[in-house]
Amino acid sequence: MVKYKLFSDNKKEIKENLRDLKVIYTDLDGTLFNDKGCIVKDYRGDYYFDAIRLLPAVANKNWDIVLVSGRSKFQLKYSAQIIGLKNYIAELGAELVYNLGEEVYITFDKRELKYDLASKGKDLLEIIKLFKNNFPDKIESKMEWSRHKSYSAVFFGEINLDKANMLLEDKGYKGLVMVDNGISLLEDLDLRVKKMHIYNLMPVDVNKANGIKFDKKIRNLDTDNCIAMGDSPEDLKMAGEVKYFFLMGNALEHKEVILDELDKYNNVYIADGFMNRGWAEIIGYLTD
Structure with a gap:
């Protein structure tokens, strides 16, 4: 069985290696949001505002948060507007959208x-x-x-x-x-x-990793400029396009699948916290 690595055990080294960070790609449900699609409640259903409170700190560092989701570009527009973001990758990587829809790119040969x-x-x-x-x-x-x-x-x-x-x-x-x-x-x-x-x-040619790859090419981003966050086996594919990939603690609910997939990557770390608590754990440390 593959032994997984915890963010908490490696966070100092990770932070040191992210001096060139520019973009945070993040899944929504089960990651930035709880599993019911809410950013202001945690996995237990209790009100939780730490993820929201960290958005100004991210903006002050000039890091771009890009939402990466299975939602359509229309759904993601409103999700982004609500929390003050503007760029997103829709339909699990099929479409790349800048500035709330001003520019839209299809990432595969339709x-x-x-x-x-x-x-x-x-x-x-x-x-x-x-x-x-x-x-x-x-x-x-x-x-x-x-x-x-x-x-x-x-x-x-x-x-x-x-x-x-x-x-x-x-x-x-x-x-x-x-x-x-x-x-x-x-x-x-x-x-x-x-x-x-x-x-x-x-x-078959669509996935979140290819969406990130497309964005990196358009904006001339290096792998060292990017991190990604998620909670599912599909999210884990993003690890191949970023410096570090962070799994939320709830990802271990897929343990039998996740641990097998981890063997493909050496840049994946798991948060102690579940869902938006895990998101805040990681971003809170990186912005401090």
């Missing part, structure tokens, strides 16, 4: 996308039916969850991802992939699951 994943799209409806038939009472997707999305769709539940992706390939959808974007309580559903996960159906 000419290769042969499937209709828009709300009520033919392919999306077929895939929802496919998954529900093969994972009865284990997965759900509703049209309103994917409204305003162009390149991905949202599912909630708990399924075997390897089997799900084999089903996609067998049914002619080999250009698509289903990924785990973390444990979530955003929706209260009557499903037979132990832990509710949020899944994203998306093109």
Whole structure:
């Protein structure tokens, strides 16, 4: 089993090595927000304002916080506006947005996308039916969850991802992939699951790491200029594009998957705190 590294045990060295930091890429739900999508409450549902209080300190250092999420660019615009941010990467890396929508870049070759994943799209409806038939009472997707999305769709539940992706390939959808974007309580559903996960159906060439790579190229950023933060196996892919990647303590709820994936990286550190408490633990130390 891979032994993971704690931020608290290595924070002095990490801070020393981040003198050239310019950009903080952060996931939302389960990271900057709690698992119900709230920034001012913690994982227990208690009011918690430390993450909000740190935003001025980040701004004073001229660090840019970039939201990286499965949400659409329209949803992220309002999330960013509420907390005074302006740049974000939407649909798990499919779109890069600057200044609340003034500039929008598609990060992959959409000419290769042969499937209709828009709300009520033919392919999306077929895939929802496919998954529900093969994972009865284990997965759900509703049209309103994917409204305003162009390149991905949202599912909630708990399924075997390897089997799900084999089903996609067998049914002619080999250009698509289903990924785990973390444990979530955003929706209260009557499903037979132990832990509710949020899944994203998306093109195989799209992920958060590629979104970061695209941003680094446009803004001429070096890897040493960047850190990223998240809580899910999908978030962990961002580690390949940044100096350091920080997992929130709640990421260990995916321990059986996360620990296997950690072996691919040597720059990942885990916070003691869960969700926005972990976020504040790390950013609070770096800004002090």
